[in-house]
Amino acid sequence: MVHIASEPLNSRVPEGAIETLWDKHRFNMKLVNPANKRKFKVIVVGTGLAGGSAAASLGELGYEVDAFCFQDSPRRAHSIAAQGGINAAKNYPNDGDSIWRLFYDTVKGGDYRAREANVYRLAQVSSNIIDQCVAQGVPFAREYGGTLANRSFGGAQVSRTFYCRGQTGQQLLLGAYQALMRQAQLGKVNIYARREMLELIVVDGVARGIVVRNLTTGQLETHTADAVVLCTGGYGNVYYLSTNAKGCNVTAAWRCHKRGAYFANPCYTQIHPTCIPVSGDYQSKLTLMSESLRNDGRVWVPKDSSDKRPPSEIPESDRDYYLERRYPSFGNLVPRDVASRASKERCDAGYGVGDTGLAVYLDFADAIRRDGEDTVRKKYGNLFHMYHKITAEDPYKSPMRIYPAVHYTMGGLWVDYHLMSNLPGLFVLGEANFSDHGANRLGASALMQGLSDGYFVIPYTIGDHLAKADLPPVPEDHPACVEAVQAAESRINRLLSVGGRRTVDSFHRELGQIMWDNCGMARSREGLESAVGQIQDLRDQFWTDVRVLGGQETLNQSLEKAGRVADFMEFAELLATDALNREESCGGHFREEHQTSEGEAQRNDEDFSYAAAWEFHGVGEDPTLHKEPLTFENVPPTTRSYK
Amino acid sequence: MSGDTLTLTLRIWRQNGPNEAGGFREYRLSGVSTHMSFLEMLDVLNEQLIESGEEPVAFDHDCREGICGMCSLMINGQAHGPDKATTTCQLHMRQFADGDTITIEPWRATAFPVVRDLVTDRSAFDRIISAGGYVSVNTGNAPDGNSIPVPGHQQEKAMDAAACIGCGACVAACKNASASLFVSAKVSQLAILPQGSQERTSRVLDMVNQMDEEGFGHCTNTYECEAACPVEVSVSNIARMNREYIRASIVAGE
Ligand SMILES: Cc1cc2nc3c(=O)[nH]c(=O)nc-3n(C[C@H](O)[C@H](O)[C@H](O)COP(=O)(O)OP(=O)(O)OC[C@H]3O[C@@H](n4cnc5c(N)ncnc54)[C@H](O)[C@@H]3O)c2cc1C
Ligand code: FES
Numbered sequence: 001m002v003h004i005a006s007e008p009l010n011s012r013v014p015e016g017a018i019e020t021l022w023d024k025h026r027f028n029m030k031l032v033n034p035a036n037k038r039k040f041k042v043i044v045v046g047t048g049l050a051g052g053s054a055a056a057s058l059g060e061l062g063y064e065v066d067a068f069c070f071q072d073s074p075r076r077a078h079s080i081a082a083q084g085g086i087n088a089a090k091n092y093p094n095d096g097d098s099i100w101r102l103f104y105d106t107v108k109g110g111d112y113r114a115r116e117a118n119v120y121r122l123a124q125v126s127s128n129i130i131d132q133c134v135a136q137g138v139p140f141a142r143e144y145g146g147t148l149a150n151r152s153f154g155g156a157q158v159s160r161t162f163y164c165r166g167q168t169g170q171q172l173l174l175g176a177y178q179a180l181m182r183q184a185q186l187g188k189v190n191i192y193a194r195r196e197m198l199e200l201i202v203v204d205g206v207a208r209g210i211v212v213r214n215l216t217t218g219q220l221e222t223h224t225a226d227a228v229v230l231c232t233g234g235y236g237n238v239y240y241l242s243t244n245a246k247g248c249n250v251t252a253a254w255r256c257h258k259r260g261a262y263f264a265n266p267c268y269t270q271i272h273p274t275c276i277p278v279s280g281d282y283q284s285k286l287t288l289m290s291e292s293l294r295n296d297g298r299v300w301v302p303k304d305s306s307d308k309r310p311p312s313e314i315p316e317s318d319r320d321y322y323l324e325r326r327y328p329s330f331g332n333l334v335p336r337d338v339a340s341r342a343s344k345e346r347c348d349a350g351y352g353v354g355d356t357g358l359a360v361y362l363d364f365a366d367a368i369r370r371d372g373e374d375t376v377r378k379k380y381g382n383l384f385h386m387y388h389k390i391t392a393e394d395p396y397k398s399p400m401r402i403y404p405a406v407h408y409t410m411g412g413l414w415v416d417y418h419l420m421s422n423l424p425g426l427f428v429l430g431e432a433n434f435s436d437h438g439a440n441r442l443g444a445s446a447l448m449q450g451l452s453d454g455y456f457v458i459p460y461t462i463g464d465h466l467a468k469a470d471l472p473p474v475p476e477d478h479p480a481c482v483e484a485v486q487a488a489e490s491r492i493n494r495l496l497s498v499g500g501r502r503t504v505d506s507f508h509r510e511l512g513q514i515m516w517d518n519c520g521m522a523r524s525r526e527g528l529e530s531a532v533g534q535i536q537d538l539r540d541q542f543w544t545d546v547r548v549l550g551g552q553e554t555l556n557q558s559l560e561k562a563g564r565v566a567d568f569m570e571f572a573e574l575l576a577t578d579a580l581n582r583e584e585s586c587g588g589h590f591r592e593e594h595q596t597s598e599g600e601a602q603r604n605d606e607d608f609s610y611a612a613a614w615e616f617h618g619v620g621e622d623p624t625l626h627k628e629p630l631t632f633e634n635v636p637p638t639t640r641s642y643k
Numbered sequence: 644m645s646g647d648t649l650t651l652t653l654r655i656w657r658q659n660g661p662n663e664a665g666g667f668r669e670y671r672l673s674g675v676s677t678h679m680s681f682l683e684m685l686d687v688l689n690e691q692l693i694e695s696g697e698e699p700v701a702f703d704h705d706c707r708e709g710i711c712g713m714c715s716l717m718i719n720g721q722a723h724g725p726d727k728a729t730t731t732c733q734l735h736m737r738q739f740a741d742g743d744t745i746t747i748e749p750w751r752a753t754a755f756p757v758v759r760d761l762v763t764d765r766s767a768f769d770r771i772i773s774a775g776g777y778v779s780v781n782t783g784n785a786p787d788g789n790s791i792p793v794p795g796h797q798q799e800k801a802m803d804a805a806a807c808i809g810c811g812a813c814v815a816a817c818k819n820a821s822a823s824l825f826v827s828a829k830v831s832q833l834a835i836l837p838q839g840s841q842e843r844t845s846r847v848l849d850m851v852n853q854m855d856e857e858g859f860g861h862c863t864n865t866y867e868c869e870a871a872c873p874v875e876v877s878v879s880n881i882a883r884m885n886r887e888y889i890r891a892s893i894v895a896g897e
Contacts, residue, residue: 057782072703073769075809076711092789128785135785137778137838139793139802146792164802170710171805178777185773193766216758245705280676282683285707386708389726389733390680455782503693505686550698554660555759557701558693 002625009628012416013117018634022121026460030467037062040466041225045197047074050430051231052176053454059183068192075177078245082169083290085153085161086447088126093150097158099123104635110438111587112637118435125456126448136175154291154443155333161444166382197252199484200259207426208474211484218553222481224474227425234409234431238568240512242406243288249564250571253413253432261421262613264414264434267579270588271521272407273339277359286405291443294332296367299323301360305350311399330642337440337588340404344521354401363399410437414613418461429453439587492552495562500545504561507542519576524592528580539569570619584608605637649675652744658757677737701760709733712808717748722812722871730873750811752820754858765811767857774853775846776829778838804832806874813868819860824868826854827884828876834887844891
């Protein structure tokens with residue numbers, strides 16, 4: 001049973017024409033006097049693109065900043081792995097791009113489930129991001145004459161993607177990291193690496209600090225501040241296998257949720273169509289082959305499901321280029337959700353290739369014939385190299401085999417136009433929030449969003465909160481701090497004392513399988529209901545049979561994992577509940593009951609044009625659903641068609 | 644995918660904490676698929692250790708796709724193992740043969756103290772970047788991206804240096820534990836690009852100074868660093884850093 005709150009959520013989007021909203025609002029927000037900024041302390045959890053850019057920018061403004069990450073250095077946040085690029089409405093190629101077009105594409109690409117005002121702002125500041133990164137020395141690809149190069153990416157019909165070979169995320173992150181380390185040198189930012197956030201401290205309804213575990217010493221530390229900015233990334237690892245880094249987790253966001261922050265649209269997960277398929281039970285993660293490959297690669301399977309010839313021996317006439325067949329105007333460049341479902345459809349129907357039958361071909365033969373191997377190498381060399389390393393097959397000679405994998409999560413903690421959650425003082429940026437991508441994210445727009453949030457939104461909106469809120473000092477022995485430390489401690493002790501037989505990873509794999517089978521590319525009421533039951537059972541087993549060796553006072557990686565998996569076990573149920581509630585298909589959320597006769601997703605705008613923000617009442621208790629109604633005044637909803 | 648399986652003897656450095664004595668322990672592991680990555684092989688070992696009641700081997704890793712720089716193992720005396728231009732996480736077991744003994748150690752360098760087992764503390768690298776590895780530009784101050792043209796070949800050179808993943812293999816591979824390749828990669832990237840020119844003098848002096856303070860050794864041009872580098876950062880960057888350093892010393896002395 002889902003309780004539904006009677007009041008709609010207030011997103012604090014100002015009134016007015018969308019083009020001028022942000023400008024006017026920046027004027028209307030309160031400012032913190034420059035001399036007073038240093039009196040405010042801000043905690044930033046996470047040092048990826050969102051957190052790194054936020055912490056550096058807030059330090060530059062004069063705030064005292066404490067920045068946290070679980071890796072050994074802020075430079076290693078998962079953003080580093082992004083390959084393809086970052087969008088911006090610069091219109092350098094003069095091919096018809098504009099803020100309006102980027103806005104339009106993002107709202108449409110998100111299948112009309114994002115908040116227009118946020119998306120417009122994102123498109124507006126996108127150009128400033130590129131300028132900022134260039135000034136930092138980010139080595140974006142250039143034309144011979146020295147101007148910035150662009151490519152088309154992820155089905156966009158204009159070339160608006162900026163890139164650094166196949167290492168765009170790395171270079172953008174190093175830019176932000178270097179800005180961050182400069183503030184550390186200047187004494188404005190304190191860096192706390194190898195720290196894991198385990199609790200949010202809430203005082204009189206306002207977020208005022210965090211409890212972290214020092215991962216090297218095991219010590220629980222209390223950090224208080226005037227605001228907390230959460231930039232802890234996405235929850236894709238609830239599926240165990242994903243393209244995310246191994247440490248990606250929902251823990252920080254989930255602990256905030258348990259302290260009152262609403263979790264929005266958890267069922268919106270993105271399954272990326274081009275990943276290296278699973279090869280065995282030991283598989284620990286899946287590797288993305290950048291979407292940019294679909295600019296030149298053609299996707300196909302044999303026309304005859306019994307055709308087991310090697311790909312090079314299958315003639316053109318016996319191949320089914322199913323994306324080109326089904327979607328003639330977008331072909332291989334249809335958005336991710338559409339491409340992923342189409343591969344699943346072919347493989348489920350028995351046309352899949354490779355040993356497992358869970359793969360399709362991505363073929364570069366035409367591109368190599370047309371442009372030459374050198375050109376292809378220049379564009380994709382590092383990806384081909386990576387593919388070769390992992391599979392021991394040479395993609396210059398035979399087509400890659402690819403299959404969809406969990407990649408990105410559009411859902412996250414609910415935030416308003418200020419990027420503040422319903423808990424005052426708790427801001428959420430980057431992949432950790434739910435804000436800008438609706439039900440499906442377009443390629444090269446997560447990097448844009450993380451940096452927009454961190455460089456160009458939070459520096460303004462946090463000031464408004466700090467200037468208005470009443471923020472009495474919170475000493476470390478404040479009852480709220482003591483209680484939060486005790487909660488973290490008792491959880492750790494509980495994990496260490498189960499003394500069962502099974503490893504943490506074995507539980508995580510099993511959870512991942514339940515999620516992939518029932519809450520993956522296609523979902524049904526029956527499957528989701530069964531998933532909820534299975535998750536509950538597995539969670540009970542976890543707490544009676546998990547084995548976590550070692551102690552609390554040292555580096556203990558099993559303990560770290562156990563805490564994260566315990567949170568995934570609770571979170572997974574909310575994901576399935578949200579997917580059950582959303583009786584429609586939109587973006588990455590495909591409900592088998594809601595499809596057209598041609599197998600395309602069928603949205604239900606009348607009943608589901610809202611963001612679903614869930615309020616926690618206890619593990620195993622029914623959550624309350626708060627709705628934020630979504631209205632589309634500038635981009636009227638249509639059926640997304642890529643035919 | 645079918646494939647062969649291996650039986651291996653693993654000699655692994657175990658050390659409970661920074662101030663405790665460490666030593667090698669030997670483990671037999673069978674049924675290792677040649678399609679596994681090196682870290683997946685260690686995952687399998689760890690699962691078995693936990694089941695048998697022994698604490699698993701601690702090692703650093705995160706992205707497992709060769710870009711975050713977190714994984715950091717000495718494998719048979721080679722930083723990141725035998726495969727050229729490859730991080731530990733991208734190394735696959737098909738590089739090994741049935742019956743092999745594999746010795747696995749942490750990075751060894753005074754400036755990278757062991758935290759536990761195979762995990763080391765590389766925060767010295769962060770402090771070197773803090774000393775000057777950036778362009779001092781606050782958010783909001785930037786001119787239009789195209790107002791700073793960078794010719795294609797210059798950009799490519801800067802990107803070659805910028806590709807460094809900060810893993811520390813260069814230090815681990817060097818008999819002097821020098822951090823010159825790491826430091827020179829950042830110095831070069833920012834020296835090549837026009838954006839970095841304003842701070843060219845102070846940057847190289849401050850970063851080299853910090854490198855010395857952290858206890859890294861001196862470069863004696865043995866080029867082991869380049870051979871170990873998983874992203875093939877070139878030693879020509881060290882030469883550039885030396886030129887930059889001499890130039891800066893003269894300019895700073897004027
Ligand atoms: C393989 C891959 C390729 C991608 N390619 C692209 C691309 O080409 N273009 C694009 O736009 N997007 C791409 N994406 C998506 C994009 O990279 C991410 O969405 C984005 O980088 C997330 O940034 P973030 O700052 O929100 O979080 P992250 O970069 O994930 O950072 C999270 C931070 O939070 C910290 N943290 C997490 N949990 C805790 C905790 N409990 N306690 C303390 N600290 C914690 C971590 O240490 C880290 O510093 C890609 C994603 C993947 C997986
Ligand atoms: S784990 Fe990231 S480089 Fe190896």
